Amino acid sequence: MDSKSSACSSPNPNPTLGPSKLMLAFRFLRALSLVRRTTPASSRTCRGRRIERAAYASMAYTAGASRAWSRAVLRRLHHRARRRAVAPRRLSTTAGNRAEALRRLVPGGGGMDYCTLLEETADYIKCLSMQVELMQGIVDSASSYGP
Amino acid sequence: MSGRSGAITDEEINELVSKLQSLLPESRRRRSAGRVSASKLLKETCSYIKGLHREVEDLSDRLSDLMATMDSNSPQAEIIRSLLRP
Numbered sequence: 156m157d158s159k160s161s162a163c164s165s166p167n168p169n170p171t172l173g174p175s176k177l178m179l180a181f182r183f184l185r186a187l188s189l190v191r192r193t194t195p196a197s198s199r200t201c202r203g204r205r206i207e208r209a210a211y212a213s214m215a216y217t218a219g220a221s222r223a224w225s226r227a228v229l230r231r232l233h234h235r236a237r238r239r240a241v242a243p244r245r246l247s248t249t250a251g252n253r254a255e256a257l258r259r260l261v262p263g264g265g266g267m268d269y270c271t272l273l274e275e276t277a278d279y280i281k282c283l284s285m286q287v288e289l290m291q292g293i294v295d296s297a298s299s300y301g302p
Numbered sequence: 303m304s305g306r307s308g309a310i311t312d313e314e315i316n317e318l319v320s321k322l323q324s325l326l327p328e329s330r331r332r333r334s335a336g337r338v339s340a341s342k343l344l345k346e347t348c349s350y351i352k353g354l355h356r357e358v359e360d361l362s363d364r365l366s367d368l369m370a371t372m373d374s375n376s377p378q379a380e381i382i383r384s385l386l387r388p
């Protein structure tokens with residue numbers, strides 16, 4: 156993702172389908188297809204959680220390995236057998252505990268310096284919004300033909 | 303981005319905080335009121351992220367429900383099937 160460009164430009168309310176959005180859509184739909192094939196129809200809750208994990212995985216793969224948050228998400232997903240919630244934070248004393256709550260919300264936030272945390276947060280928010288927009292779009296197009 | 307080994311300057315922090323502010327939805331309304339305090343902004347950022355996490359969770363459940371309708375013959379099911387066709 157070219158998240159380093161245009162630091163302070165306000166987000167476009169009606170963005171066109173850029174390359175990263177397209178990649179995200181492709182990855183997510185492919186993951187959804189896999190979930191459908193591999194999850195028994197009876198386990199609705201299980202399927203919901205698998206879809207959720209597919210959402211975060213798609214986000215993280217699309218953002219790439221250059222982002223600390225995406226690496227942390229993928230690490231967490233690959234080790235999810237051990238823990239379910241937020242990974243325990245090992246806050247370094249040199250980084251300080253500024254913005255503790257934020258560190259717990261942004262994947263990988265625990266070990267970052269404050270500056271990096273803010274940058275990662277901005278990128279994380281952009282990617283999360285894009286993912287939500289995508290999922291909402293799928294739900295809307297699938298629902299618009301309802302009874 | 304502070305690649306220097308020295309202290310992070312306030313200026314850099316301010317720049318990043320502004321950038322963050324521009325990404326939050328309510329900040330667009332408040333632009334005329336000037337910058338909010340950093341701690342307030344961090345709180346808003348946290349609520350916003352939590353909200354987005356919840357939306358992902360809810361939308362995942364809804365997508366799961368939609369998948370359940372896929373095996374029927376409704377036009378709805380056909381749309382979903384066409385979206386997920388390999």
